Amino acid sequence: MAPYDELLAALEVELKRGTLTLAVLSQLQTPKYGYSLLQDLVDKHVDIEAGTLYPLLRRLEKQGILTSDWDTAESRPRKYYTLSATGNEIFKKLSDNWRSMTRQIEQLLGGEDNGDH
Template sequence: MRRGALTLAVLSQLDSPQYGYSLVQRLEASGLVIDQSTLYPLLRRLEKQELVTSTWDTTESRPRKYYMLSEYGEEIFAQLKVEWEKTSQELHNLLRGEKNDGSD
């Protein structure tokens, strides 16, 4: 479950170009701690799945690889977000002891 949450969290932050450390900072500012040893393999996997694109910026003294959602990634993120919200609500109802009577 955490892996899915981290994927969704990372995708949510890539509407503008981010490099790894800036992404870690943005996530931590929102209360979600992610280790760099988890983040970079996740970014590579998302790039391989064509959800994320990357470009190198070599204008600074230290080159940085920036990641951003691809067009396909935007579509998948929107779908995942809807599914996550639906599942979260269902789980929330279960944890509160509410039962689905099937009339939805």
């Protein structure tokens, strides 16, 4: 891989890192187990792999943003994740921040009327 391609790839990873957390939180208003969450995100064209998702879920649970419960009713036990009360508040704040930042970036990139007439 050429140095330019390596640099671009590294910057793209950096750009996506925080957005993946917001994407995951957005899908956990109702309980979901890891694989179903992964499929939902992929179906919605979010580029995420299991090797990224599962550690993220464990980290968010450790931080108190998610709660989890095991469902052992079926032949294969599944761990279901959902937003905690703190997670709901954090999700709302991050969503507001995301909307504000995207408006600012759109203005900088010339995607919205920035008031210059």
